[in-house]
Amino acid sequence: xxxxxxxxxxxxxxxxxxxxxxxxxxxxxxxxxxxxxxxxxxxxxxxxxxxxxxxxxxxxxxxxxxxxxxxxxxxxxxxxxxxxxxxxxxxxxxxxxxxxxxxxxxxxxxxxxxxxxxxxxxxxxxxxxxxxxxxxxxxxxxxxxxxxxxxxxxxxxxxxxxxxxxxxxxxxxxxxxxxxxxxxxxxxxxxxxxxxxxxxxxxxxxxxxxxxxxxxxxxxxxxxxxxxxxxxxxxxxxx
Amino acid sequence: xxxxxxxxxxxxxxxxxxxxxxxxxxxxxxxxxxxxxxxxxxxxxxxxxxxxxxxxxxxxxxxxxxxxxxxxxxxxxxxxxxxxxxxxxxxxxxxxxxxxxxxxxxxxxxxxxxxxxxxxxxxxxxxxxxxxxxxxxxxxxxxxxxxxxxxxxxxxxxxxxxxxxxxxxxxxxxxxxxxxxxxxxxxxxxxxxxxxxxxxxxxxxxxxxxxxxxxxxxxxxxxxxxxxxxxxxxxxxxxxxxxx
Numbered sequence: 001x002x003x004x005x006x007x008x009x010x011x012x013x014x015x016x017x018x019x020x021x022x023x024x025x026x027x028x029x030x031x032x033x034x035x036x037x038x039x040x041x042x043x044x045x046x047x048x049x050x051x052x053x054x055x056x057x058x059x060x061x062x063x064x065x066x067x068x069x070x071x072x073x074x075x076x077x078x079x080x081x082x083x084x085x086x087x088x089x090x091x092x093x094x095x096x097x098x099x100x101x102x103x104x105x106x107x108x109x110x111x112x113x114x115x116x117x118x119x120x121x122x123x124x125x126x127x128x129x130x131x132x133x134x135x136x137x138x139x140x141x142x143x144x145x146x147x148x149x150x151x152x153x154x155x156x157x158x159x160x161x162x163x164x165x166x167x168x169x170x171x172x173x174x175x176x177x178x179x180x181x182x183x184x185x186x187x188x189x190x191x192x193x194x195x196x197x198x199x200x201x202x203x204x205x206x207x208x209x210x211x212x213x214x215x216x217x218x219x220x221x222x223x224x225x226x227x228x229x230x231x232x233x234x235x236x237x238x239x
Numbered sequence: 240x241x242x243x244x245x246x247x248x249x250x251x252x253x254x255x256x257x258x259x260x261x262x263x264x265x266x267x268x269x270x271x272x273x274x275x276x277x278x279x280x281x282x283x284x285x286x287x288x289x290x291x292x293x294x295x296x297x298x299x300x301x302x303x304x305x306x307x308x309x310x311x312x313x314x315x316x317x318x319x320x321x322x323x324x325x326x327x328x329x330x331x332x333x334x335x336x337x338x339x340x341x342x343x344x345x346x347x348x349x350x351x352x353x354x355x356x357x358x359x360x361x362x363x364x365x366x367x368x369x370x371x372x373x374x375x376x377x378x379x380x381x382x383x384x385x386x387x388x389x390x391x392x393x394x395x396x397x398x399x400x401x402x403x404x405x406x407x408x409x410x411x412x413x414x415x416x417x418x419x420x421x422x423x424x425x426x427x428x429x430x431x432x433x434x435x436x437x438x439x440x441x442x443x444x445x446x447x448x449x450x451x452x453x454x455x456x457x458x459x460x461x462x463x464x465x466x467x468x469x470x471x472x473x474x475x476x477x478x479x480x481x482x483x
Contacts, residue, residue, distance in 0.1 A: 011312040012357030062308050063317070066295045076295070077327030079244065079369050083320040084296065090312045126244045132365040136312060 004101070008135025011094055021101040022226050023138060025112040026218075028146035029189050030167040031157040032207045033214065037146070038110045040215055041222065045106055050226060053100040056110035060091035071166060082120040086133055089116060093137060101138075106226055113137045114200065118192035122185065123172065141225045144218060145202035150187055152208050157182070248372045254334035255463055256371055257456060258345040260427065261379030262420050263401065264386035265441045266448070270379065271343050273449050274456065278339055282465040285339040288329040290348075296321045304400055311356035314400070318349055319366050330371055337463070346370045347378075347434065351426035355419065356406060374459050377452065378436040383421050385442060390416070 002016035004023075010016075026034045026041075035056070042052045058067045067088050070076050076084065097107050113134040120130045148156065157163060163178040165171075169185030170178065197204060205217055257274070259267040278285040300317050303309040309317070325342075333340050346367040353363045390397065391413060399405070402412050403419025430436055437455060439448050 009359035009362050011310065012359075013311070062303050062313060063299045066299045070295045076324060080296070080320055080323040080327055083316060083323050087299070087313055087316040087320055090310075090316050091308075094310050094312060124243050126246060126368070129244065129246065129365065129368045132362070132368070136362065 005139050006135070007137055007139060008132070010138070011090070011136050014094075014098060019098065019101040019138075020104040021106055023097065023101065023107045023109070023140040023142075024222055024225060025109050025114075025140045025143045026146060027111060027114050027143055027193065027202065028207065029148070029153060029186050029193065030164070031153055031160065031186075032146040032148050033156075033211070034110050034146060036211065037215060037218055038108055040211075041218060042108055044219060045108070045222070045226065048227070051100075051103070051105045052108055053096060053105045054108045054110065055092055055096055057085070057115070058088055060088040061095065062091040063088040078120070078123045078125065082116070082123075082125055082130065083133075085116050085119075089113065089134075090136070097138070109140075112140065112143070114143065114193065114196055114202075118189050118196075121192055122169070122188045142221065143200060143202045144205050144221055145193060145197065146205045146207040146214070147190075147193070148207045150183065150190060153186055154183065244369060246368050247370055250331075250334075250371045252331070252334035252371070253337040253463070254340060255374040255459060256330065256334060256340045256342065257375050257377070257459070258342040258347075258373045259377045259379065260344060260347045260436065261381060261441065262383075262386050262423055262427070264389035265379035265381040266389075266445070267377070267379045267441075268343050269445065270377075270439070270448055270452060271341055273445075274452055275341055277449075277453060278341075278456075283339045283460070283463075284333075284337075285341055286329065286333045288325055288340060288342045290318070290321060290325070290344055296324055304398075307399065307405070309400070309405070311353065311358050311405075314356065314405075315349065315353040315358050315363060315366070318353075322346070322349065322367070323369065326370060334371065339460075339463075342373075345373060345376065347376065347427065347430055347436070350430060351423045354426050355403070355422045375455060376434060376436045377439050377455075378427060378431060379439050379441040379448075380427075381424075381441040383417065383424060386420065387413075387417055 002019065004016050004019045026038055028034055038054050038056075042054050045052045058064045063084065067084050070081070070084060097109070100107050117127075117130050117134060121127050163182045167185075168178045168182035170181055172181070172185060174184040175181035196202060203221055205214065205221070207214055209217075259271045261267040275285055275287060296317070300321060303313065303317060330340055330342070349367060350360070350363055354360050397412055397416050402416035404412065404415050406415075406419065408418040409415040427436075431438060439451060441448065
């Protein structure tokens with residue numbers, strides 16, 4: 001039996017039996033340190049002899065550039081934006097992730113359909129509709145949901161890059177200024193992620209610790225997926 | 240995005256939406272433009288919507304087609320993105336304002352060609368769940384050989400995706416076009432009942448087809464007020480009118 005499956009009906013012409021690699025997703029709101037950890041984890045996995053494909057949103061060859069431009073101009077409507085992101089995602093799924101899995105890579109992705117769904121739902125999309133749209137996606141081996149509560153998130157964002165227009169959901173007019181808007185927008189996103197924990201089997205990773213602590217936690221969880229033999233050996237196996 | 244997204248069949252707008260479907264060479268665009276002229280002469284405000292949208296989405300579609308980068312899935316999704324933009328900009332606002340909107344090709348085009356490309360029929364139907372249900376959807380039924388004669392006879396060269404060349408049906412462009420369009424017809428025929436498409440026999444004369452369309456549209460317009468086209472002088476006088 002194939003290791004992988006789709007949430008619903010997959011794209012035409014893909015033989016699941018050919019997919020050999022592992023797929024690991026890092027999810028979470030803006031500012032939890034996902035991209036930092038993706039690059040740390042990539043290095044770690046490669047040091048351990050795994051070939052790694054790291055990928056993230058708006059990086060598709062097909063739509064990535066135009067999608068980033070659309071964000072800057074923000075003239076497109078909500079449904080249009082949701083589908084534009086979906087196109088970008090589908091291009092990366094079919095042309096990057098699936099070929100990498102076929103070749104036995106570890107696919108490490110910064111965000112997956114969950115972020116895209118959360119973002120769309122917060123902007124008024126019908127939850128059932130958007131879940132159906134993304135039902136062509138592959139089910140990953142693990143979804144590591146890096147979680148920070150709203151207060152920690154604010155502290156971290158202030159210290160790093162400040163309140164970005166989109167990360168503050170300014171297009172939604174939720175608050176008087178970027179701070180108010182950021183708080184409200186990220187709260188809503190958090191609520192969406194939290195509501196997916198059970199239905200999509202997220203592993204919740206406490207992202208409030210130091211980089212080293214979070215990194216160790218992530219490594220432990222990823223080792224279970226990528227090197228089950230080794231992880232078992234170090235555990236309490238009696239054999 | 241509006242506060243909450245409305246799904247197919249759930250929109251309630253004072254305007255009316257008439258759409259035409261059919262394979263290339265069925266004569267649907269000619270019929271729609273005749274209908275457009277007639278509606279305006281009757282005093283309705285009619286706006287026209289085609290498959291082409293914001294430059295950003297259009298660029299991606301164009302580039303994807305030119306470089307043959309599109310899979311059935313991304314072909315489907317980029318057209319859905321384009322259609323969403325059309326819906327949000329060209330279709331919903333005039334319908335809200337009580338206008339008549341005319342669309343050359345609609346969701347049924349996507350259902351037909353995406354399914355022929357191997358995309359799952361249920362998935363593509365749910366993908367377009369945000370679309371406004373048309374007041375009347377006309378399907379111009381055309382025998383394959385009539386349509387191919389019209390297309391292959393005149394016009395510019397057939398393009399790669401139009402001929403379904405991505406499906407490896409045949410190395411010959413014309414042959415591929417014929418097989419592809421034949422399959423599209425099969426999909427349309429399945430949708431006639433599923434979506435209550437109103438069939439127009441596209442082998443009839445142009446005048447006969449138009450008369451039939453106008454009869455059906457007239458019926459569907461009962462209850463819609465004619466909105467006289469206001470010229471700028473009218474608008475100026477409107478400004479002076481006392482508040483009601």
